[in-house]
Amino acid sequence: MKIVVVNVNTSESMTRSIDIAAKRYASPGTEIVALQPAFGADGVDCNFESYISAVGVMDRVMGYDLPYDGVVMAGFGEHGRDGLQELIDQPVVEICEASAHIAMLIGRKYSVVTTLQRSVSAIEDRLKISGLWDRCASVRANGMTTQEVDHDPERAMRTIVEQARKAVEEDFAEVICLGCAGMAGLEEQITSTLGVPVIDGVGAAVQLVETLVNLKLKTSKTLTYAKPDPKSITGWPFSTNLKQQNLQSIAA
């Protein structure tokens, strides 16, 4: 079995971390291919970046040669899973949803610990439209960007444990989901500190793709995720405006 795991940002170190996490949890005989978009931001922390990432991920996967058996979208709660499901038949599993599914199987309530408070909204919305919100005790933020988590793992670890502890003690979470692909690898440390199961979304998603493939199931094509009707798509690639905007925001 071959599973394509796509990072949603353009950070190569993040892609490597995701690759390691995916391989750690893949079953023997499962081949992991870690990809990253050809364009986009080197960290996805807001909707603007998330929409570019949605297109970047679809673009990268469509440019990757068959055959493969399924795709893991390794951006926690980012946009694009439904779009990719329309384009291909193979299962597409997003890591926020994967984490929630797994968490609900081993505990009554789960909490997510993510990066920035501003990202909490996106995760809440993802869980709500995916029908997985009911058993969520809380989504908590450690206040670091995706990139800061990438670069300062020690501080990341400390602040994640801090929020996870509050989730357990104040929100009565029984399982913790790591709300950022870049947090992969911290599971054991947190579990040993707090005594609750901790879920890395990449591992969860890889295993769920395997499960779907083993069950010989593919994405339903009868309605929402049917292949797009042929359209004329023009002017692509075309404009550098979004990059300009970004430079402006750096200057501002």
Next chain:
Amino acid sequence: MKIVVVNVNTSESMTRSIDIAAKRYASPGTEIVALQPAFGADGVDCNFESYISAVGVMDRVMGYDLPYDGVVMAGFGEHGRDGLQELIDQPVVEICEASAHIAMLIGRKYSVVTTLQRSVSAIEDRLKISGLWDRCASVRANGMTTQEVDHDPERAMRTIVEQARKAVEEDFAEVICLGCAGMAGLEEQITSTLGVPVIDGVGAAVQLVETLVNLKLKTSKTLTYAKPDPKSITGWPFSTNLKQQNLQSIAA
């Protein structure tokens, strides 16, 4: 006051229709500028196209010179409103949400009549994450693509009335929202046939932008819609894969 109204697809005739609708409902003294993305599909009927449109709309608006007072996103329930809200300070109003807000002010339950059944999911999700779902009696589809609505207005009219009648008689809707920017202009005919108020989303959104500007309100920048942190965005524009995929789907 100057309002930018952005079509979400690349159909020039659709952009003209939207321009007409916006001007019809704009107050005297309000200038309307109708734009369309520089790239993307000539009709948006699925999530794949919607994500490209999200980026296309952000790209087009960011490339448009200031000053303007607000933006209308003229794609019924499409992605991208929250992304654009992050990028600019001016109010951004999406036409599906605008329709629901207006409908709830003049009736207890409303229904949406949209194009394809597959689009119903996206509209439901948009209404749910926008907190406007509770008073929705139903989202019904007339079975035509956005492009077919554009090209065969007579059949569009007949099938929309048919679904609107069911919404009124079976689902007890008291207001009908036209679930596609391309349906603008059919309001009076449907109202005179069925006796219920009918809302065109473009008009509703233009008026709501005016309202926000008159109230001197801008998008809150404290959390979810704060300006994105500076990131390195690379490789943009870059790849033609998505176009290749599209051609494949035409061939298929």
Next chain:
Amino acid sequence: MKIVVVNVNTSESMTRSIDIAAKRYASPGTEIVALQPAFGADGVDCNFESYISAVGVMDRVMGYDLPYDGVVMAGFGEHGRDGLQELIDQPVVEICEASAHIAMLIGRKYSVVTTLQRSVSAIEDRLKISGLWDRCASVRANGMTTQEVDHDPERAMRTIVEQARKAVEEDFAEVICLGCAGMAGLEEQITSTLGVPVIDGVGAAVQLVETLVNLKLKTSKTLTYAKPDPKSITGWPFSTNLKQQNLQSIAA
């Protein structure tokens, strides 16, 4: 355009404040007429007073000569909006609902700061049956009656800011709604203190009535808000306004 703004209590100073707020936010060319009920309490802080106010407001509006284009009910979350919608064709907008609609257009979550804790229930119920509850982060009370807010604006200001700050910091509200018509005028001060948009319901409602009139929309009369069937209303000697209405509806 002429908009009738009805205070829900019999305090003349409150009516004057409401008149000022309405005129501040009305568009040029919009005439504002501020009314108050001929009977009722000089402050509405509970359901008992709210029901009297519902009848008082309907009585006062029915006794006011046509023509006018719409009505603002300036009692935050009070009863009676649906009753008045049945009696007249023109749009009727209540200020709690107006605030929530506007708040949802410029932020993801909003909080209401109201007067007494006992009033929180009524506001929650109003938002729930209006389908606007989902994006409400919290309804917080500053512990003062409507009359105390009217008479001690300094303490009102201080305690409202205090609750608004908690709403922003603890409940992650991105917009604040002033939950009492008597709080009108505090918007700028709070915004400059806390950095979040603040909405005065009277202004929001006036603008939304203008929007509905500009869109040529009236209350749907197909079901819930249809004109009442002729009934014999007896024993109601104080005012003949409501009875006259009834005879008119028989004639119509």
Next chain:
Amino acid sequence: MKIVVVNVNTSESMTRSIDIAAKRYASPGTEIVALQPAFGADGVDCNFESYISAVGVMDRVMGYDLPYDGVVMAGFGEHGRDGLQELIDQPVVEICEASAHIAMLIGRKYSVVTTLQRSVSAIEDRLKISGLWDRCASVRANGMTTQEVDHDPERAMRTIVEQARKAVEEDFAEVICLGCAGMAGLEEQITSTLGVPVIDGVGAAVQLVETLVNLKLKTSKTLTYAKPDPKSITGWPFSTNLKQQNLQSIAA
């Protein structure tokens, strides 16, 4: 024990029917006093009439001499229960809520059969803000006004059974609630026709008041239903009952 049962309209024949229903279900030793408002409509089928009724009911009960042990508000889903709960300490039970409570004790889902389709909204809202909506399978209307039910019991019976049958067969209701005080007395006939338990709200409410009195429970006065603060109520000449109450509460 003495229970005051208040009709919400001014129809004497309806008040007599309600009196009979209440006495049929009251326990031996319970005295029933049936009242009707001194003013208002002779049938309550819309919000306009319901608000007048809310005040009429409060006025009538406040004008009735103590002692009594509890009050039944015999208008199905009408306004006013919460207002009366503020004014007095004794339990106040409304018949729509009473029906739902009882139905949920003997079946998994219940349906309400009411009069006009326009009244369905009010009943839905009542059940929602009372927290009793979850187990409601449907609210169905037989298309007759309260007065028509009063005057043509045969047609009422036939159309009620018709809707009840649909509720059982299509909506899987296991219990039927009669959604109008004027339907009292039809329980046995419907049960023998359809085989499901049928609940008359007046009986249910009388018994629930008895239960509360037997449990020595009164309305909680800590927050929502606390006695109104003293206010100046002016211009209310018809009846001094409500003003007297106000003076009493000042004295207390």
Next chain:
Amino acid sequence: MKIVVVNVNTSESMTRSIDIAAKRYASPGTEIVALQPAFGADGVDCNFESYISAVGVMDRVMGYDLPYDGVVMAGFGEHGRDGLQELIDQPVVEICEASAHIAMLIGRKYSVVTTLQRSVSAIEDRLKISGLWDRCASVRANGMTTQEVDHDPERAMRTIVEQARKAVEEDFAEVICLGCAGMAGLEEQITSTLGVPVIDGVGAAVQLVETLVNLKLKTSKTLTYAKPDPKSITGWPFSTNLKQQNLQSIAA
């Protein structure tokens, strides 16, 4: 009238307490018979024990000779009510649901104070599937097992009051439900300390059974609670009661 009150555990002292509570609240002329299962745990604090108790309660009631008029299941939120409702025609009222019903009649929000934090889940689930969750402000735990409550009433009292106070002050509960049959008898003390009505579930349930019997209502047998189809039940040697029931239903 004769009501069977079944303890869900095998503690004789708990059964006696329940018997006393039931008799305290039963109307004159109502005979109370307190039973306890022939097998099971001497305290029910988790799902494992709750399922054994569900069977133990059904077994004990089926082994008890008719006639009786209704059954109270005196385990707060435990499993089995729906099973027993299938087996007999008489009303079966569970004390957690009974408490919530009564609480909602006298206050807008209620809280439950139960024993262990781990039991909170079960109570939440019971309230949710019973459709009584909406008005629940919180379920709080005092941290003692059922047995500890039984053996150390003083500490139980102190910790229950502590949690009830938080429910009132922080969660805005207006009524407190005692979330364990073993807490019966503490009502007056808590009410006099905190000023809110306090509900003992056993009393509430006894009174609600009386109400149902007075209304001549039995459990609906049309669908969910229909008598089980005849099945072969094998290997059940301890008690033949359940098997006898099965044979009876075959004969019927």
Next chain:
Amino acid sequence: MKIVVVNVNTSESMTRSIDIAAKRYASPGTEIVALQPAFGADGVDCNFESYISAVGVMDRVMGYDLPYDGVVMAGFGEHGRDGLQELIDQPVVEICEASAHIAMLIGRKYSVVTTLQRSVSAIEDRLKISGLWDRCASVRANGMTTQEVDHDPERAMRTIVEQARKAVEEDFAEVICLGCAGMAGLEEQITSTLGVPVIDGVGAAVQLVETLVNLKLKTSKTLTYAKPDPKSITGWPFSTNLKQQNLQSIAA
């Protein structure tokens, strides 16, 4: 890896079918052991039977010698999963929940086709308290008992397809879940007839147990599913398994 698959009824032919289904979907290297309770009904179609089954399943699993890696509870929506999760550390997956998890990964809405209409309630409740209800389009019944499905597979097939077709065409389900362990094996036929993915719960659950084991996750023991406190369990003579467990936990 060794997975214990427990039938919830005492039908040996059903246990064999479940064994076959489990083995069909188990990965190479996974050993399946199919068990059935030592007591209980030969088909579980109601709550009465489901509670006996809950105890029967716990009894049977506790009597089975370690080591094993996880348990599948092969009764669609039956009681007992949470009880067994308390007793053991290994993952316990119930087939109704497993089906919903898998369905939500490959389609937007799913429907369940079960046996009797009376069982619909239990499945709805299971999905609701498991937080998996949101994406459920409908639960439909084919009107046959579990035993009839077992004995007349042809009629079962025909009526299941009929309901599945309605689920797809009227309720817009995109995935069908077979709502009874006895329906295993019909997946391909239904998929080829209707074009939608069909999920057998036993297969789904076996694969999800494998996933959890591969992820090295066990049931969270911090709160809801903590090991029961030692209790005295008396009068339980049929099987000593549960009592032994209790003694073990005292020792631990």
